[in-house]
Amino acid sequence: MTDQKDPGQAPVVEMRGIxxxxxxxxxxxxxxxxxxxxxxxxxxxxxGAGKSTLIKILTGVYQPGAGAIRVAGEDVRFGSTADSQAAxxxxxxxxxxxxxxxxxxxxxxxxxxxxxxxxVDWSATRRAATKHLARLGLDLDPASILDxxxxxxxxxxxIARAMVVRPRxxxxxxxxxSLDKAEVAELFRVVRGLRDEGVAILFVSHFLDQVYExxxxxxxxxxxxxxxxxxxxxxxxMDLVSAMVGRSGEILADxxxxxxxxxxxxxxxxxxxxxxxxxxxxxxAAPFDLDLFEGEIVGMAGLLxxxxxxxxxxxxxxxxxxxxxxxxxxxxxxxxxxxSLRRGVVYSSEDRKKEGIIGxxxxxxxxxxxxxxxxxxxxxxxxxxxxxxxxxxxxxxQIHPANPDALVRNLSGGNQxxxxxxxxxxxxxxxxxxxxxxxxxxxxxxxxxxxxxTELADQGLSVLFISSELEEVLRLSERVVVLRDxxxxxxxxxxxxxxxxxxxETIAERAAS
Amino acid sequence: xxxxxxAVPQWGARLxxxxxxxxxxxxxxxxxxxxxxxxxxxEKRSFxxxxxxxNLLVDNSYLxxxxxxxxxxxxxxxxxxxxxxxxxxxxxxxxxxxxxGVPLWAVLAIGVLVGSAFGTLIGVMVQYFxxxxxxxxxxxxxxxxxxxxxxxVESLGIKxxxxxxxxxxxxxxxxxxxxxxxxxxxxVAFAVLAVAFVILHHTRFGRTVYGLGAGxxxxxxxxxxxxxxxxxxxxxxISGTCAGIAGxxxxxxxxxxxxxxGIGMELDAIAAVVIGGALLTGGGxxxxxxxxGVLVYGLLQVVIAREGLQSWWxxxxxxxxxxxxxxxxxxxxxxxxxxxxxPVTPTPQVAAPA
Numbered sequence: 001m002t003d004q005k006d007p008g009q010a011p012v013v014e015m016r017g018i019x020x021x022x023x024x025x026x027x028x029x030x031x032x033x034x035x036x037x038x039x040x041x042x043x044x045x046x047x048g049a050g051k052s053t054l055i056k057i058l059t060g061v062y063q064p065g066a067g068a069i070r071v072a073g074e075d076v077r078f079g080s081t082a083d084s085q086a087a088x089x090x091x092x093x094x095x096x097x098x099x100x101x102x103x104x105x106x107x108x109x110x111x112x113x114x115x116x117x118x119x120v121d122w123s124a125t126r127r128a129a130t131k132h133l134a135r136l137g138l139d140l141d142p143a144s145i146l147d148x149x150x151x152x153x154x155x156x157x158x159i160a161r162a163m164v165v166r167p168r169x170x171x172x173x174x175x176x177x178s179l180d181k182a183e184v185a186e187l188f189r190v191v192r193g194l195r196d197e198g199v200a201i202l203f204v205s206h207f208l209d210q211v212y213e214x215x216x217x218x219x220x221x222x223x224x225x226x227x228x229x230x231x232x233x234x235x236x237x238m239d240l241v242s243a244m245v246g247r248s249g250e251i252l253a254d255x256x257x258x259x260x261x262x263x264x265x266x267x268x269x270x271x272x273x274x275x276x277x278x279x280x281x282x283x284x285a286a287p288f289d290l291d292l293f294e295g296e297i298v299g300m301a302g303l304l305x306x307x308x309x310x311x312x313x314x315x316x317x318x319x320x321x322x323x324x325x326x327x328x329x330x331x332x333x334x335x336x337x338x339x340s341l342r343r344g345v346v347y348s349s350e351d352r353k354k355e356g357i358i359g360x361x362x363x364x365x366x367x368x369x370x371x372x373x374x375x376x377x378x379x380x381x382x383x384x385x386x387x388x389x390x391x392x393x394x395x396x397x398q399i400h401p402a403n404p405d406a407l408v409r410n411l412s413g414g415n416q417x418x419x420x421x422x423x424x425x426x427x428x429x430x431x432x433x434x435x436x437x438x439x440x441x442x443x444x445x446x447x448x449x450x451x452x453x454t455e456l457a458d459q460g461l462s463v464l465f466i467s468s469e470l471e472e473v474l475r476l477s478e479r480v481v482v483l484r485d486x487x488x489x490x491x492x493x494x495x496x497x498x499x500x501x502x503x504x505e506t507i508a509e510r511a512a513s
Numbered sequence: 514x515x516x517x518x519x520a521v522p523q524w525g526a527r528l529x530x531x532x533x534x535x536x537x538x539x540x541x542x543x544x545x546x547x548x549x550x551x552x553x554x555x556e557k558r559s560f561x562x563x564x565x566x567x568n569l570l571v572d573n574s575y576l577x578x579x580x581x582x583x584x585x586x587x588x589x590x591x592x593x594x595x596x597x598x599x600x601x602x603x604x605x606x607x608x609x610x611x612x613x614g615v616p617l618w619a620v621l622a623i624g625v626l627v628g629s630a631f632g633t634l635i636g637v638m639v640q641y642f643x644x645x646x647x648x649x650x651x652x653x654x655x656x657x658x659x660x661x662x663x664x665x666v667e668s669l670g671i672k673x674x675x676x677x678x679x680x681x682x683x684x685x686x687x688x689x690x691x692x693x694x695x696x697x698x699x700x701v702a703f704a705v706l707a708v709a710f711v712i713l714h715h716t717r718f719g720r721t722v723y724g725l726g727a728g729x730x731x732x733x734x735x736x737x738x739x740x741x742x743x744x745x746x747x748x749x750x751i752s753g754t755c756a757g758i759a760g761x762x763x764x765x766x767x768x769x770x771x772x773x774x775g776i777g778m779e780l781d782a783i784a785a786v787v788i789g790g791a792l793l794t795g796g797g798x799x800x801x802x803x804x805x806g807v808l809v810y811g812l813l814q815v816v817i818a819r820e821g822l823q824s825w826w827x828x829x830x831x832x833x834x835x836x837x838x839x840x841x842x843x844x845x846x847x848x849x850x851x852x853x854x855x856p857v858t859p860t861p862q863v864a865a866p867a
Contacts, residue, residue, distance in 0.1 A: 081736075082738070085738070093736075097729075097732060097733045097736045097737075098733055098737070099723070099724040099727035099733050099734065099737075099796075100727060100728075100796075101723060101724075101726065101727050101796035101797060102720065102723055102724055102727070106720055106724075107737075110717065110720055110721070110724070110737055110739060111717070111737055111738045111739055113717060115717075118716055119711070119715040119716060120715050120716060120717065120720070122715075145531070145532060148531075161737070
């Protein structure tokens with residue numbers, strides 16, 4: 001569709017109308033992607049938008065249900081990763097997929113090593129490796145063990161390996177997620193060098209600043225659909241974030257209602273229930289301050305990967321903070337899951353299936369877990385007491401089916417979430433950290449969870465509510481903590497004039513510090 | 514002299530390279546035993562002598578071959594528990610076939626192939642049926658040991674002329690009490706060691722073996738476009754084949770087949786490989802290291818004998834040495850883990866000119 005704009009550049013890869021279905025989900029629906037030589041093309045979208053699925057189709061891991069792929073003008077069908085590589089498409093994955101116990105030369109050259117008869121000619125192989133490294137401007141001892149180098153250098157070795165076959169297209173899938181700023185700069189220098197040699201580069205990253213720094217053009221996906229293709233220079237950050245998130249900033253009707261309630265709640269703020277000062281951990285969240293007051297709902301917004309979960313885990317003690325202080329009702333012990341549980345801080349994980357419910361246990365057993373953990377293994381919760389608690393929450397949260405002996409894995413997502421909520425509520429918490437409590441559940445169940453959260457806050461519970469759905473965050477929260485690139489980018493006091501757009505602006509805005 | 518002067522620091526650097534540190538430990542242990550032996554047991558004649566090494570190798574050549582095969586498996590992060598039982602089965606098969614009058618060359622070939630067959634079985638189970646190496650080789654161990662009893666529950670002595678000739682063939686050196694010799698088993702063991710070294714260090718296959726042990730179940734190797742699957746099968750075939758060869762060597766050594774030989778022999782081989790610096794988690798190890806490990810093992814036996822202690826003290830000592838080496842590996846492992854760079858918090862992104 002935009003081909004006509006660039007008459008001089010024939011696309012090297014054209015994907016048209018790519019559609020793929022997995023049992024129950026249409027992962028991609030009629031997606032187009034055009035990559036041109038000598039260009040860095042960013043593939044943008046939130047997690048679950050279909051970026052990795054699209055890449056896996058291009059690398060031959062998946063075969064699309066419908067659609068066509070053309071490489072250098074020729075129709076191709078990739079039955080395997082080998083087919084894709086043969087067509088000149090090389091990939092560098094997010095995790096360094098090399099062998100840390102082998103030498104740099106081996107990692108770059110194995111499979112293409114120089115041989116004399118059946119034997120490897122090591123000196124020639126090392127020379128070849130040095131040549132490929134030099135092309136990226138790297139001067140490494142090819143005989144050194146890969147593991148002895150930093151992750152960034154390992155990542156560059158992966159790129160050197162990808163370049164051995166002289167590919168037309170180089171796919172970089174989240175290559176910067178474990179690199180620091182200087183390392184990213186080094187990587188970008190290499191990427192620009194390759195681009196100038198005419199290699200087409202497909203770049204996937206959720207760091208907006210980096211995408212704007214390196215890419216010439218971008219394709220945006222949302223929920224498995226193509227939102228658009230734009231020149232990076234012609235698309236503002238605001239428009240990009242709106243396109244990724246899928247809201248053009250319409251104001252929600254009931255925000256005003258909630259905000260009115262918020263205004264009424266602006267009293268009795270002497271002592272915060274939970275207070276974090278400079279809490280942080282390298283690699284997960286930069287130091288931040290946060291006060292949580294009784295009966296308050298604080299929302300947390302930010303793109304996926306912006307550090308929301310990491311921050312929550314620090315507050316709960318699931319990850320040990322390496323700096324800063326945390327006080328919960330005057331208790332300043334270092335947080336750990338058990339300490340948090342005992343002092344009334346509970347954390348309901350974003351990954352319901354892996355870190356939350358246990359599918360093979362019953363509703364009753366799942367609810368009992370946290371109460372039991374609080375009492376220690378030896379003092380079993382009396383059956384009668386437990387039955388009463390379970391019955392109370394099944395009733396209060398309207399868990400369906402209302403059968404304490406049902407296996408949790410047979411429940412719907414919304415009801416699983418309610419079981420999880422019941423588990424934590426049964427411990428009588430003071431602070432409730434909810435990480436994506438409404439992800440993947442239907443609209444009705446969502447509304448119910450939201451209603452429950454407001455009711456709990458009205459009863460005096462402090463809630464930290466993390467969600468990707470900005471409307472939801474705004475509807476519920478009195479304050480919204482906005483995160484970007486693992487930093488607290490700003491705190492918005494909710495009110496009638498605060499809209500989704502306000503939050504998006506804060507997310508997209510460049511920190512001009 | 515000049516060459517020596519430049520070579521020494523190079524070797525020094527090599528010995529301190531984290532890759533080779535465990536092997537350096539093995540060499541230190543080896544030297545320590547030799548020095549202690551030389552100081553304690555040199556009376557009429559030197560403890561250190563060609564005779565000592567000649568005897569060591571005569572007694573342990575089968576173990577050396579087993580350890581070489583085991584090294585391949587352990588580098589990939591696997592284990593082969595079947596080799597001791599396979600040695601017994603090969604011994605009995607050889608004895609039975611020779612008694613039945615099958616030509617010697619065919620018997621030897623069949624003996625080795627029995628080992629290869631067991632290795633193939635384990636390799637296929639591990640790679641294509643996703644069975645844990647421990648369980649797959651345990652099953653093969655029971656199978657081989659059971660088959661031994663099917664062949665014969667009694668010791669079968671071998672009186673075959675040609676076989677006896679092979680067993681007693683040797684090149685003699687030296688005179689009188691200092692005389693020493695090289696026999697067929699030693700030559701075979703050295704040949705196996707040399708071939709294994711070349712395969713592991715100078716072929717794509719060998720490097721793939723190391724890559725498989727990188728600790729990601731072979732994902733990296735497969736993504737690099739190397740033959741991950743067939744390589745994993747082949748390491749077990751190699752280990753099995755080595756067990757077959759070791760079975761023949763052991764039979765040459767004892768001149769009989771017996772269903773209870775080789776109980777625990779697989780553990781001796783594993784111990785030698787670990788003492789030789791291989792990581793049981795995979796990814797590291799050297800056949801030459803394993804050979805040094807076998808020498809340490811053999812020398813400890815000699816030391817125990819010279820001290821006049823009961824032979825079970827060997828096991829105690831091996832246990833102590835093994836423990837020391839595992840702890841050494843652990844220490845090196847944690848040091849390596851600490852050196853790994855921790856991802857750093859991205860610093861606040863400063864506005865760049867738009």
